[in-house]
Amino acid sequence: MSVLCIVAHPDDEVLGVGGTLACHVATGSDVHVCILSDGVTSRYDDEGAADEEIHRRESRARRSCSILGTTVSQYDFPDNRFDTVPLLDIVQTVEAEIEEHDPEVVYTHHYGDLNVDHELTCRATVTATRPLPASGVNRVLAFETLSASEWAVPDSSNSFQPTSFVDIGDTLETKLDALSVYEGELRDSPHPRTAKTVRKNATVWGSKSGVEAAEPFEMLREIRRYNSS
Template sequence: MKVLCVAAHPDDEVLGAGGTLAKHVAEGDEVEVFLLSDGAMARFETETEAAAERRAERRAEAAAAGDILGVSDVTVLDYWGNQLDDVPLIDVVRDVESKIDAFRPDVIYTHHYGDLNVDHELVARAVRTAARPTVGSPVDRVLSFETLSATEWGMPSPDNAFQPTTFVDIDEYLERKMAAIDAYESEMRERPHPRSTEAIRNNATVWGDKSGLFAAEPFELLVERRR
């Protein structure tokens, strides 16, 4: 089976599905990560020397996290972080479609559509469009994940709440997820914050308790096609 994780920025893939991706790898699946932005330019107005250094650092972090999880490839595109709403959505859709055409994934993991972060919302929409269940599409399942400090901070509305329907047992892979998170040390925060290492670990065990597991990652099923 081929598995693709499409996320907006480096660290999103580990926060949302790191344990699940490691589990897929351990089970012999081919896994790739596709990031639309390095996220660095959200903090810079122009392409300065400092910005270029930060972009390189973020890409190196993404590669290191991918190595820890065991994924086959990590691709990072050049969109500016937190500014996907400045480009036509069709451009993002086409990039995701190109990745789908090249890799031919059976399963895609991506963002929740109700996240506070606008890039997350637009990536979710782009994936939903690019992976719509048409004749010839290889994608049979699309699942959205939560991203701590973006999903729970979304605008409160009944129609955009994260309501997981699928829970993946990551008890054996939680330490691998945490090791991958450590690759993003510059993006982590001290408690109290949802992106602290303690909160990330506790979140996995809370979702585990809610689903009869010791540690779990939650997903909302968006598409499932059984053939």
């Protein structure tokens, strides 16, 4: 099976779906991560300093994905400014990734996240995975991103309501190892983006779904194909 994960920034792939990606790898799937932005340029006024950090983040993304067992591609859409580029450009990038990797399962951000890049990544992914006759995508799932999903503007129409859970009891440590590569993105407690909170969050979702640790997902689209012969 082929699996594709579409995220806005380096570290989103670990925070949201790292344990699940490692599970796919462990069961023999081909897993690829597509990162659409460097995730740092919005923090810098100095272009030289930004370039140095971009290179560091790209290197960390490769290391993190190596720990998870996935391949990775990285793009340069403007950090925290996805709303300044045509959505079609993002859609076409995702479509190219889908054409290259031919995934059956696609993971992406939740549409209600506070971060505009997350929101538009989800929209672009849903557009790119629309169920055309030639499409091989059977499932599109949205994941939770700590400090983005739970901080969104409260509205019943965009709240994260998981419908699917993956037991990551065997891969939680792998997820945390991959997360540790992004040490510069981790915060001090009680911020939600800490290794301790990530572990606790997995335990809470696990308790809600009857396992030791879990990652939650909202199903955006599922197509069940049955062979009638």
